[in-house]
Amino acid sequence: MATISLDKVRKVYAGGVEAVKGVSIDIADGEFIVLVGPSGCGKSTLLRMIAGLEEISDGEIRIGDRVVNRVEPADRDIAMVFQNYALYPHMTVYNNLAYGLKNRGEPKDEIDKRVKEAARILEIGDFLDRKPRQLSGGQRQRVAMGRAIVRKPAAFLFDEPLSNLDAKLRVQMRIEIKRLQETLGTTSVYVTHDQLEAMTLAHRLVVLNHGRIEQIGTPLEVYEKPASTFVAGFIGSPAMNLIPVKAKDGRLHLESGEGLDAPDGFGAEHALLGVRPEDLQVDADGAENADALSLRMKVIAVEPVGAESYVHGRVAGVVDDVVVRVPAKAEFSAGAELNLKASRDRLHVFDAANGGRLNG
């Protein structure tokens, strides 16, 4: 059990690549933190610095109240689950779990007790005599988890542990990881590029972009109030629609001419109006309303996903397709013209120049 705190942590690789550009996070004891961001944004680098597998170029990392910048991985009291599981191929499952305990000189019967206990929790007791190659992907994943929990470390570090599993198993293991973390209450840092995984697992999300933190917050905070257009586009699927607007006389004008009242204290001239696909309603009469956003969209495709459908279409003055979430029963065909409405309190306003959020 421990807190982890990162203070202006930077990483510059030997080639000069600055993978992490000054990141500060305070992780509470027992908290489940998910680092999320697109591939190459520096998630793994950050995690590996916490683990001690990469040197810290600048800044400070503390685990508990100890600065660990110069502490060997073995002495940081952490356990890590790797993307490829990194099981020792020549050892049985039992020995894979026991290896870390043996290296620390635990007595034999204590090792046996802890390995059996971990095996019971993860339901891998039947495979203890097998080699990793004789296990399925899901079973290997469990062994990797077992190797982490058997040592009862102060923190778990996960680097995309589910990305080698098929979709169904991924959902199942995601739930198990969440349950396990809740039961054990061990501080965890989890890296993923999958926003859904991030949303479902995290107590708090850390959204990273190009080595910088875009936003830290609970999944709902991040979803409801994305701090930037980057976060808005990354969290949520389908992504938030971003519509360019111009401010004039206290109103925001779309390029197609429609407009609505600007939010209080709005200063910028060019802005992006964000609206989530589920916040757009198809409106039959199309009457304009000063307090709501209205759009006219020409349908180009309908994507049924079962419980609902995503309607893609074009809106004058918007480069990207606008997407609307509709009930599966609703029938629209390509070429149809739709009137869309979104209530004002569901709108997000971003600065067009730097992508920062403008409304509260």
Add this chain to the structure above:
Amino acid sequence: MQTKRITFNNRWLPYLLVAPQLAITLVFFIWPASQALYQSVLREDAFGLSSEFVWFENFETLFDDPLYLSSFKVTLVFSAGTTLLSMGAALLLAVMADRVIRGSTFYKTFLIWPYAVAPAVAGVLWWFMFNPTIGILAYTMRQLGYDWNHTLNANDALLLIIIAAAWKQVSYNFLFFLAGLQAIPRSLIEAAAIDGAGPQKRFWTIVFPLLSPTAFFLMVVNIVYSFFETFAIVHATTAGGPGQATSILVYKVWRDGFVSLDLGGSAAQSVILMLIVISLTVVQFRFIERRVEY
């Protein structure tokens, strides 16, 4: 996996295609081998004027000959020494190279060098360096208080051919070890580091066991090499001497046959060598078939 079946239109074409390979095998292997077998049961006088069929008498003489038995022993020591030295040095170099390079080919190219050197040249090279009168290494050792003289001292001579033979083989072993090391995922080493294993422990409990299939394969290759491909090295450095101290089996075959003109005895020796190479090949093939997979 299924082998693809190819049908030829002309029924003679396939035979024509394998003919060169067959001819080479026939002329350079089957024919000499059968000659050796045939000669090993004959006794011929030194001038090759008459020969008489003697059954296995040549083999009996051979195993009663203390010189032959001692040559066997020398060969075993030489082979074990060469294999251990060349594999040990190669593993050490590979571990160091793996740590530094990971991908850069410069050192690799550099270290492959000795393999391209002809055995006789390798022999001469080391002969010069260890030469008691002009050799730099012999000189250095004398400065350090050891009077190196492989022309008089049997142990020095044996050590010399071991070093020369091992040196030539190091690069070959190095390449295999390096490839083996680079095939071990970095994350395994990192996992072991987090699991509390220091560098030494990681090497002996993770890296070395994962390299052992490679090591076993190399061991067979190196034994075969030291038994059969070191004639030129011995010839160029010690010529089997002093006395018969470095007269390994292949060297003795040649000397007894072509210098002492004991064709029957020499043929019997080559038949025995043939049996050894066949059994080593069997071991190697069985191993490759059942290659340890993780």
